Amino acid sequence: MSTYEKEMLALVMGVLKWKHYLLGRKFVVRTDQRSLQYLWSQKIATEAQQKWLYKLMGFDFSIEYKRGSENKVADALSRRTEGPNEEQLMAFSSPVPHWVDAIQEEQQVRSQLQQLIQRVQSGEAVGPWEVRDGLLLFKDRIYVDTDSPLKQDIINQFHASSHEGFHKTFQRVRSNFYWLKMREDIKTFIRECEICQKHKVEQLSPAGLLQPLPIPHKVWEDISMDFVEGLPISQGKSTIMVVVDRLSKYSHFIAIAHPYTAVSIAQVFFENIFKLHGMPRTIVCDRDVTFTSGFWTELFRLNGTSFNFSSAYHPQTDGQTEVVNRTLEMYLRCFTSDKPKQWVRWLCWAEFCYNTSWHSAIKRTPFEVVYGREPPSLLTYVPGTAKVAAVEDELLQRDLVLTDLKENIKVAQERMKRQVSVAMRRNAKLSPRFYGPFRILQRIGQVAYKLELPLDTRIHPVFHVSLLKEKLGSKISVQPQLPITIGDHNELRVRPMTILDRRKCRNVEEVLVQWQGLPTSEATWENLTAMKSQFPEYALEDKGHRKGKGV
Template structure:
């Protein structure tokens, strides 16, 4: 944006200018609080230079006091590296003269030769002039290796290698093999593995190649009849056409419950027999034998099942992803097939309902869904994303898709062609922030979204489909240069049409 303020410069607000302006606003609103300087204590100055400008940071006791920067002029861009690094130091001394003059200060630079600038015998005229200025200050120059400031550079390299349009979220091994050809740093492979495992897109989209979670939980063997009652609902079985099944040679009821007793028993009544202690003890031994066999069978089946499973335990207040397959009407989120997200969330765990069941804090629009889930339907969220999609605002269609709607117009520009001028509008879409706004043509918005309506448009109600006679030009002429305060355009459109 600095080039727009030059003399005789043509004012052209390009997408790069808009991106720089939004980045500047974010930096100003999210910058840390500056410390109040104390002139009785020494200062620390960090300086650096690049091919585009100079940067300086004034600090005291580990807290930032002030920032400073300077864009290089045309003749300054031709300076050698040594003079550029020295120019950054001189710029800091000039701009913070009221703080540094008369006080002790420590200068930190990543150019090692500046450490010996005061003792060099041969200097050019520019360096001699700057050296006269440096001698007025009580300072000490320290060498600060540039690799000590590579944390932000590492983050940028990892983002570019993982989330750019040319990489498409590779795995940790593939990403490491690509980066190790040009980059290296300590614990590089471990950082790449951690970065990939914490990626929100990878956690929700990619399939798991591990053993299924959740150990088998067998039912307790009862000691008395009707002590435990369990119920299981099985649906989708084919109905039988006849009561008698040839494969069983009996009716399914007889196979399940035994022979049906006739209401009239025509058998001869037998003699009354009194059970003795031998028969009771024999029955008790049989019951113990059956009880032990059931326990051994359960233990054997559990060992077989647990060989192919792995345990997974969550803590309270942990965030987990929920597998979307059992959630009718909520899964897929506008994408069908292989690209559909396998998990939604993350959601917060509020209670542990058993060894392998947890209660989740679901949003209000999922109140009809039972909030207790088996551990096999959950996946731990390693890092909670800063901005999660609010699923409550997504209008799910009958085919399990959703359509994005424009909710706000942020800016306007015009592009001239040989025959006509085309109007473009920067539109913020539903379920997206202002930083994700896109430029759309007037004809596209007019045809698909805008139409006359007596009801004003709000952020919660999407605009109706357009008619052939609707127009955007009368509406947007009445809007200011920045339309950030405009919640919608339909109400203004109906007013302009009237």
């Protein structure tokens, strides 16, 4: 192939390579092959040239001649000019930690280190010692004197970046520095780090041995009480008052309206519990405002009843009632899975099922313990034997629900979890695991302590030892605020600040809630009825304003 054909082929391949840019536009081709500029007017010599020319006919371009000595870009490799070898200086910068200069200054001030540096420079002391750029090194690591105050700064620089544990921090520090008892110094620093103490989860078993409540001597002499809240409104009720006899496990489930007061709960207690079982000797309950109110405590004190309150955020104190609550919720889910707003209708069946079920703790049913006989069995209804259609429908529906309950009870127990509003647990992942430090005022019993909390704190100051740990070190940073409140499972719960908007979604009134301590972008749509039940002390109807579609 001649030089002319090679240059022409290069032209064709170049144009076809960039045809998506060149089609429909006029462009110029510059070449150092002089005869190629006459491509359109010269005689075609070969068949290959004819094919190449045919491929170029759809493009609008002109060809200009350019001397080879000037066409350096196209022939960059073949026309590279060789010049004299020249040394070029390159400037670069690298960050130098400030404590490196501080260590160098310290080594110059300390007389013992200066003597050692002089011995190394004179060759008297060799081995692992070396002086480089004015720094004394030991085994290629910067040497820091044993009593140097810079040790804490160095450890903090490596630890504070990610607050890693001892082994990772130790490896980072020892790769650059050396001093005597480095391992002990790093262990002490990490153990006393305030941020690590507050935010890292303890990997130890919970402290404090289980302190069981005294065993009751008679049925319905010692009871426990609690509330199941947040249920959908059914027949005007949205809360269940749960009362459990601690000896027989016999329970009463009473539907009540929310919000409730100490006076109304006391009336419910006398109408449903006192008339059947008399006045109890002790009541175990959590620190609900109803149970801690002056009216409630004084009323029962005058009737000879004492209270055993659970310590703050330690629901294990009243673990029996917590188990009953979960079982009750499971019953209602099975009963009313398709029609949850009818739970009041089936509450009596849930109570009967629970009290006539065999309990592993007492090896019999609660009904048998209280009444001394086996519970009566429910006869399965035979369709077509009732003379009243409404009765037949009622009994058929009863048998259907009970059958579904028995089939689903095992699966439901495995999946059973306490349902807590997602909005109420916002930012719990990144919230501190511990707060403080606070001074211990008094030891309460065997496994609880009373702390000195701020005066405006709405938290009971007595805590189980499993929720506490010792503050290590003397350094105390700015005292952070305690959470406004904490849930039953120690999750941080935020409070509503204002209502930004209102709407109706499928006939359910919802409000756009901005939460305390969170930006407007974190506002969430919440069910208004559920918000009222969870935050009865907030006048949500008066907060915020209506906009948009409104209700």
